[in-house]
Amino acid sequence: xxxxxxxxxxxxxxLRANAESLIDKWVSAVAGLLRxxxxxxxxxxxxxxFFTALLxxxxxxGRDVGGPRFTEIRSLLEEYSRSRVRAGFTPTxxxxxxxxxxxxxxxxxxxxxxxxxxxxxxxxLLDSLGLLTFESxxxxxxxxxxxxxxxxxxxxxxxxxxxxxxxxxxxxxTLDSARTQVVMEKLLESLVETGSExxxxxxxxxxxxxxxxxxxxxxxxxxxxLMGAECIVSGIRPQIAQTIVALGIEFGDIVTKASLADALxxxxxxxxxxxxxxxxx
Amino acid sequence: xxxxxxxxxxxxxxxxxxxxxxxxxxxxxxxxxxEKISATGAHGxxxxxxxxxxxxxxxxRMFATIASISRLFDADTVVVGMRPAVxxxxxxxxxxxxxVRTALDLERGMKILGxxxxxxxxxxxxxxxxxxxx
Numbered sequence: 307x308x309x310x311x312x313x314x315x316x317x318x319x320x321l322r323a324n325a326e327s328l329i330d331k332w333v334s335a336v337a338g339l340l341r342x343x344x345x346x347x348x349x350x351x352x353x354x355x356f357f358t359a360l361l362x363x364x365x366x367x368g369r370d371v372g373g374p375r376f377t378e379i380r381s382l383l384e385e386y387s388r389s390r391v392r393a394g395f396t397p398t399x400x401x402x403x404x405x406x407x408x409x410x411x412x413x414x415x416x417x418x419x420x421x422x423x424x425x426x427x428x429x430x431l432l433d434s435l436g437l438l439t440f441e442s443x444x445x446x447x448x449x450x451x452x453x454x455x456x457x458x459x460x461x462x463x464x465x466x467x468x469x470x471x472x473x474x475x476x477x478x479x480t481l482d483s484a485r486t487q488v489v490m491e492k493l494l495e496s497l498v499e500t501g502s503e504x505x506x507x508x509x510x511x512x513x514x515x516x517x518x519x520x521x522x523x524x525x526x527x528x529x530x531x532l533m534g535a536e537c538i539v540s541g542i543r544p545q546i547a548q549t550i551v552a553l554g555i556e557f558g559d560i561v562t563k564a565s566l567a568d569a570l571x572x573x574x575x576x577x578x579x580x581x582x583x584x585x586x587x
Numbered sequence: 588x589x590x591x592x593x594x595x596x597x598x599x600x601x602x603x604x605x606x607x608x609x610x611x612x613x614x615x616x617x618x619x620x621x622e623k624i625s626a627t628g629a630h631g632x633x634x635x636x637x638x639x640x641x642x643x644x645x646x647x648r649m650f651a652t653i654a655s656i657s658r659l660f661d662a663d664t665v666v667v668g669m670r671p672a673v674x675x676x677x678x679x680x681x682x683x684x685x686x687v688r689t690a691l692d693l694e695r696g697m698k699i700l701g702x703x704x705x706x707x708x709x710x711x712x713x714x715x716x717x718x719x720x721x
């Protein structure tokens with residue numbers, strides 16, 4: 307459906323002539339929709355930019371929305387959509403911001419039947435642009451999720467030095483292959499860096515232990531042993547101990563302790579450090 | 588073919604691997620080492636692999652083989668300075684080096700051999716020096 311150039315020209319003229327009132331109504335409609343979460347001044351600034359970028363595109367039915375002519379409006383919409391996501395707006399609200407213009411243009415042109423065909427094309431264009439906001443919305447969401455997953459991976463695996471020659475890794479949450487890999491590498495590297503001969507892997511915060519998790523733990527311990535360091539596993543909770551026994555997981559000659567304190571005492575003793583209680587008072 | 592030098596420090600032989608190991612050089616090293624231990628009567632062998640970045644199963648088995656050879660001459664073997672990536676690779680390959688002792692660095696490795704040597708000679712260790720067994 308392509309409109310002839312004359313009609314497109316005429317619609318552009320009409321839109322340009324009524325730009326002010328059109329933008330005004332558009333802003334009011336969207337502001338009502340967003341229930342005051344966005345100020346009219348902000349909306350007006352954004353929409354004025356859209357409108358300016360949109361005018362030269364009148365006459366296109368939006369099928370070539372990926373083309374070079376649309377670069378400007380695409381980046382505008384992307385930016386708009388991006389800021390909306392971060393501010394917590396729903397995709398419907400974001401897309402409706404674009405669709406709302408349709409109603410205003412329909413009202414403006416309803417008395418001129420010669421423009422109807424052209425308005426239909428224009429409406430197709432707005433549909434494509436609305437979908438574009440939805441797409442960038444989804445993309446931004448995925449970016450956020452990916453960022454957070456990476457941050458989670460980094461944040462939840464600290465290796466801390468708790469004594470000269472003793473490192474501790476408090477594991478929290480669910481252990482999967484990717485996370486265990488990170489923990490393993492970080493722990494082994496820290497052992498080399500600090501020259502520590504003992505490491506305590508504390509699993510108090512681990513919600514569940516299955517054969518796979520146990521396998522990962524065992525691998526870490528064996529790798530540390532290959533490098534000349536000893537690992538102690540601590541913080542096995544009663545339910546987890548039952549699961550481990552029920553699953554028939556063998557910890558072999560790996561030292562396991564009930565609590566981090568016990569594990570530390572054990573490590574210190576192996577380091578040749580004696581902890582003595584002093585009479586107080 | 589490059590050969591790995593074997594250095595003698597007291598009663599200990601130091602093998603510091605600083606080249607990319609190929610199967611041939613591994614075999615040559617095992618031969619050289621057997622001859623050197625028998626010639627010097629060393630009581631310990633330290634293999635320093637802190638410069639080794641890549642291992643395969645053949646090299647992994649080399650450590651166990653060297654340990655077995657040394658044991659025949661009544662010498663102890665300590666592998667020192669294994670990098671994290673190497674340790675992970677060996678674990679993934681399912682190699683645990685059997686009874687080979689390991690240490691974080693050369694200094695600690697020499698200390699372990701010193702303790703073992705003293706035990707061997709029947710000298711009682713100073714208190715706290717030997718790893719206590721609990």
